[in-house]
């Protein structure tokens with residue numbers, strides 16, 4: 059590993075930015091191969107396809123350009139990645155600029171999900187910055203004929219005594235320096251950080267966002283751009299048999315009516331099919347689409363009824379198809395227990411509903427298709443488009459715009475392929491715009507989940523834990539006919555952290571009649587809801603304080619090695635040395651939340667508190683909710699969110715993510731539900747699929763725990779899981795009503 | 809032909825007058841700061857000012873606009889120097905930013921009518937604007953900050 063190549067001079071001269079110092083950093087696991095690439099448009103991608111990098115470019119103009127390979131969807135990643143690079147570089151913040159990377163394997167994974175941008179690239183980016191700093195310092199040493207040790211980079215310049223040269227002045231000479239081996243790099247200590255961990259770094263995209271200049275997927279403009287609105291089959295797989303193209307074409311501005319390719323299984327990221335209306339402007343396309351009156355052939359999913367399906371899942375709980383964790387003898391322990399306690403929970407299907415519905419533009423020229431898309435994963439977009447047209451991924455050029463929210467929806471590339479298809483058919487640049495109705499009806503939904511937890515009890519000790527689940531899973535979009543969950547059990551089910559001798563986690567079937575996909579924190583939502591509610595129920599049953607009981611169940615401070623606990627645990631792709639499953643930190647997070655919320659102190663009549671904690675994406679988040687009755691109903695008045703995500707790069711954005719996660723969690727607990735009748739989604743717009751609004755938003759207090767861990771955990775997702783259980787536990791505390799099926803609104807509770 | 813002002817400039821339009829102002833702004837006038845979120849007046853992403861009042865441009869057909877004056881987010885300032893933009897920036901309100909032009913246009917209209925809004929006033933005005941990222945707590949703070957900034961300026 060860590061073999062370092064010198065940047066070849068020739069490559070320098072053929073590169074696009076001839077006067078810049080360009081550096082690449084690689085994924086820690088792959089090795090460190092700097093590349094000359096600022097060449098965002100390079101026609102000659104580097105020979106090593108796997109070289110995954112984030113790039114840094116320092117121009118003669120003294121600008122430090124950070125090439126951001128991850129998608130910005132509100133998590134602040136463009137700014138945060140730049141903070142890491144600029145810090146190790148000792149740049150001046152005012153000289154930092156961002157360049158958004160095209161899709162390309164050379165960057166390593168660009169799949170912006172799994173709360174992995176900082177976690178996955180923190181070290182590599184620091185090394186990229188430190189490498190550049192080293193080379194700039196050596197360039198200055200050469201210029202001044204001094205020992206490199208005497209030349210120090212600070213605030214965008216290298217200094218030695220009175221002497222000073224800006225990075226820009228040194229860029230050319232720095233590019234000729236020997237690239238240091240990793241062992242020659244001195245990474246900064248935490249105390250030396252200027253930007254990492256700084257609370258006061260503003261968002262680099264703020265001014266664009268606040269003046270309306272920021273370009274999202276839906277904002278892309280091209281000469282001669284046509285706009286398409288697609289009428290998709292209301293039931294998955296239905297084909298159009300008849301439609302009134304003529305009526306649509308009569309709408310002024312409508313250019314053409316184009317039938318989309320048929321959907322085949324597995325659905326993956328293919329377009330759903332249907333009929334597109336392409337027009338000179340969005341309004342004409344929308345209006346034309348309403349004139350189509352498409353009649354659809356029957357589909358095998360026509361009878362899908364989510365209500366009946368949810369009931370059917372009850373029966374599936376006992377059809378143990380997969381065993382996810384097995385330790386000891388649960389069956390016998392349950393049979394012989396002095397007491398058992400069983401509860402069932404249900405979380406319905408949910409929609410992502412990013413504020414910007416999916417949107418993508420495409421144009422073909424000379425066998426190359428160029429895309430502009432609000433995508434969370436430009437590499438998956440390349441692949442999906444290449445697969446559809448049987449071309450090479452290198453023939454698909456993907457520009458990533460800002461995303462008006464993603465939450466996992468924009469990891470799925472169906473809308474991108476639609477744009478490519480329509481542009482090819484029309485031989486003209488086309489932008490596909492999804493309406494809100496499209497977004498809610500044709501989502502890759504968060505899969506509904508029925509769960510049952512049973513315990514054998516000896517006093518207040520749990521001697522056996524059985525967790526059963528039934529529901530459809532994400533694999534169904536990649537494998538035809540796949541039934542039930544699979545890897546989802548890694549997210550809160552297998553990794554149940556309580557010290558229990560006998561554990562059994564199983565799942566039953568769950569056929570898919572719609573598309574399912576990952577939504578912010580994925581299966582953690584359902585698992586944390588079930589476990590977080592169950593612990594609270596059990597605590598009340600045993601007349602224990604729920605917070606204390608959580609601590610009791612978590613047991614002694616220890617690292618859990620799940621391989622000794624009857625399961626293989628994926629730990630979000632991290633090894634257990636860097637990211638141990640540390641029970642002490644879970645407890646610590648929980649304690650802090652209880653502490654700042656004043657848990658246990660007397661509350662006024664009509665108020666009650668609920669608590670929950672959950673580890674996901676290698677971070678711990680605890681939530682306390684305060685519920686208050688108002689007339690017949692309850693509302694959540696206040697929420698405390700505490701995170702231990704290890705090392706934090708951008709604390710203000712971490713707080714923002716916690717605020718957002720609290721609202722996302724309350725939103726889904728109150729209102730989140732997508733239902734289907736006759737195969738058709740029943741929620742059309744924000745009146746049917748309600749999201750939390752300002753007047754319903756509780757006060758939110760956030761707190762961050764810093765235990766001195768040098769490595770960062772995930773941030774975007776782990777805030778969501780503990781919210782819904784804390785909310786329901788608080789509602790129980792104040793009303794005595796237990797909500798085991800979300801959403802609360804349907805139960806008449808909020 | 810319909811003639812109306814957008815950010816002080818006169819636009820004349822001869823096309824389909826059933827077109828909502830939102831799509832006129834975005835597709836015809838190329839002012840893309842005003843966003844599409846629902847098309848049904850449910851989310852506020854498309855909020856602009858019509859003669860100083862906050863309106864949802866997605867449900868406002870161009871035909872009613874003859875002689876009227878429209879202000880969009882682009883009309884607030886070029887450099888984010890408007891007090892509402894400064895407050896938004898100071899408190900790092902935006903996450904994805906997509907809803908924020910609508911949020912700011914609602915907030916500006918609120919502050920024009922009410923120099924020192926209470927929490928309840930803010931809730932009343934702002935609850936038509938959805939933010940999926942969950943920036944409401946900061947929006948609330950930023951409106952109060954903007955109110956202070958505006959008072960200082962005057």
Ligand code: FES
Pocket residue numbers: 843844845846847848849850851852853854855864865866867
């Ligand atoms: S787009 Fe106009 S209110 Fe939603």
Ligand code: FES
Pocket residue numbers: 132413462463902903904905906907908938939940941942943
């Ligand atoms: S900031 Fe993303 S929707 Fe409001």
